[in-house]
Amino acid sequence: MRIIFLLCLIPSLILSQDVNSIFKEKGEIYFAFKYKNRNQLNKLSKIISLDHKIQKDSAFAYANKKEFSEFLNFNINYNIIDNNKTFNQQKSNNWDYYPSYSEYVNLMENFADSFPSICKLHRLGVLNSGREILIIQISNNVGIKENEPSFLYTSSMHGDELTGYVLMLRLIDDILHNYSTNNYVKNLVDNIDIWINPLANPDGTYAGGNNNVFSATRSNANNIDLNRNYPDPQDGLHPDGNSFQPETMIFMGLADTVNFNLASNLHTGSVVANYPWDTWSNTPADLNWWEHVCNEYSDTCQLNGNSNYFTDFNNGITNGFDWYEVDGGRQDYSNYFNHSREFTLELSNDKTPNPNSLPYYWNANISSLYNFIQQSLFGLRGIVTDSISGQPLKAFIEVLNHDIDSSQVFSTLPIGNYHRYLYQGNYQIKFSKNGYHSKTINTSILNNSTTTNDIQLVPINFVSINEIIKEKNIYQSIDILGKNKNSKNKKNQIIFKKSDINKIKKIIILE
Numbered sequence: 001m002r003i004i005f006l007l008c009l010i011p012s013l014i015l016s017q018d019v020n021s022i023f024k025e026k027g028e029i030y031f032a033f034k035y036k037n038r039n040q041l042n043k044l045s046k047i048i049s050l051d052h053k054i055q056k057d058s059a060f061a062y063a064n065k066k067e068f069s070e071f072l073n074f075n076i077n078y079n080i081i082d083n084n085k086t087f088n089q090q091k092s093n094n095w096d097y098y099p100s101y102s103e104y105v106n107l108m109e110n111f112a113d114s115f116p117s118i119c120k121l122h123r124l125g126v127l128n129s130g131r132e133i134l135i136i137q138i139s140n141n142v143g144i145k146e147n148e149p150s151f152l153y154t155s156s157m158h159g160d161e162l163t164g165y166v167l168m169l170r171l172i173d174d175i176l177h178n179y180s181t182n183n184y185v186k187n188l189v190d191n192i193d194i195w196i197n198p199l200a201n202p203d204g205t206y207a208g209g210n211n212n213v214f215s216a217t218r219s220n221a222n223n224i225d226l227n228r229n230y231p232d233p234q235d236g237l238h239p240d241g242n243s244f245q246p247e248t249m250i251f252m253g254l255a256d257t258v259n260f261n262l263a264s265n266l267h268t269g270s271v272v273a274n275y276p277w278d279t280w281s282n283t284p285a286d287l288n289w290w291e292h293v294c295n296e297y298s299d300t301c302q303l304n305g306n307s308n309y310f311t312d313f314n315n316g317i318t319n320g321f322d323w324y325e326v327d328g329g330r331q332d333y334s335n336y337f338n339h340s341r342e343f344t345l346e347l348s349n350d351k352t353p354n355p356n357s358l359p360y361y362w363n364a365n366i367s368s369l370y371n372f373i374q375q376s377l378f379g380l381r382g383i384v385t386d387s388i389s390g391q392p393l394k395a396f397i398e399v400l401n402h403d404i405d406s407s408q409v410f411s412t413l414p415i416g417n418y419h420r421y422l423y424q425g426n427y428q429i430k431f432s433k434n435g436y437h438s439k440t441i442n443t444s445i446l447n448n449s450t451t452t453n454d455i456q457l458v459p460i461n462f463v464s465i466n467e468i469i470k471e472k473n474i475y476q477s478i479d480i481l482g483k484n485k486n487s488k489n490k491k492n493q494i495i496f497k498k499s500d501i502n503k504i505k506k507i508i509i510l511e
């Protein structure tokens with residue numbers, strides 16, 4: 001990377017014409033600047049897209065023309081950095097190569113064609129450029145909803161952060177090829193609904209054309225940072241002042257449809273596991289669980305990578321806001337609005353590392369990536385049903401004296417399954433739904449193991465059989481059953497056999 005000291009002008013003298021010329025080639029620039037203090041940095045984070053490489057008094061950032069014009073009002077000196085890349089890369093089958101756009105699409109189609117019983121390709125949407133957002137779903141009985149947690153990996157929403165792009169393609173390939181021979185992988189596929197999206201921002205990645213990633217941009221085709229474009233718990237629906245981008249709409253639609261229980265979105269530019277929150281200093285309800293899973297990720301990378309890999313920050317993990325404030329990020333959106341558990345993974349200091357090093361990153365991360373998928377099986381889980389009909393319910397599940405900031409979860413239809421990830425300990429869990437008596441249970445959780453509690457909720461309008469037999473329509477039902485012919489006259493003396501009661505229950509529900 002070459003740092004070009006292009007502009008050391010006094011910023012206030014920059015004319016709009018100069019700003020235009022800066023943005024002549026690309027709609028996005030990358031630049032370094034010195035900041036005064038944390039307060040100023042947080043203010044700037046709401047205007048420009050801070051890069052992950054924050055230093056004590058200097059920072060790096062991306063901006064489009066509008067954002068950069070606002071930045072200039074701060075009268076801060078800056079240097080624009082040329083971040084185009086060139087690699088001597090040979091087309092290869094060894095996952096040490098960034099595929100062209102069409103090679104990417106072919107790979108995704110081939111996965112589904114080669115393993116149709118466990119793998120499905122979903123074409124989530126076509127962008128104006130014609131490029132598509134694609135996602136692979138892997139599960140036994142793929143496409144059929146089962147009592148399984150839903151898991152998501154999504155990479156490269158920043159189009160120039162590409163380590164995860166190739167690692168996710170290789171992970172899909174690895175899962176599919178090992179399913180029939182490796183019991184660990186088979187267990188994951190048989191019990192988890194796994195979704196993997198290697199490339200969340202294809203327009204950014206292929207900003208320089210479909211053949212290579214050399215001129216990849218962080219932002220999408222509209223020069224908007226997709227990781228600032230989500231609804232924010234603190235800053236409202238449009239914290240960046242932009243409308244929802246097509247990519248954002250696609251992922252919000254996916255999240256509403258699938259209800260991911262556990263997820264990670266993959267970036268580069270640093271090496272760290274970053275857990276919520278990004279937008280505010282509030283401590284997440286499940287801080288110790290987050291530290292547990294993030295440490296599991298980073299410890300395993302330390303074991304499998306070179307020395308110093310995943311050792312920055314607090315031994316490879318950090319709270320998001322402690323690092324730097326991000327508003328409109330997808331991590332906070334997923335946790336707050338979807339009641340999902342999503343964290344951000346930064347896999348390499350190089351945004352787009354030389355592809356020769358991609359096999360190294362694979363070896364360093366593969367165990368951690370699998371471990372995190374497996375975490376979706378742990379914690380508290382079960383199915384919530386109506387105690388009378390047995391119908392699955394979408395119930396609200398709250399950990400008493402523990403949940404804050406939307407950390408509660410819901411059971412989801414059509415199965416009624418819920419998955420509440422918790423650090424080991426004893427908890428009181430309350431299950432509630434409109435029209436039902438709520439129910440509170442005590443439960444114990446151990447790390448990396450599963451506690452199952454199926455819950456039946458009793459409908460409020462359900463009355464005991466003694467009360468039911470006073471109801472006129474029930475007498476009619478009883479008559480339909482051909483029993484107790486004169487029931488109306490002997491209403492308090494009727495004695496039902498258990499089998500009759502079950503029949504009556506069914507009729508009540510039908511009515």
Ligand SMILES: [Zn+2]
Pocket residue numbers: 158161227267268269
């Ligand atoms: Zn990023």
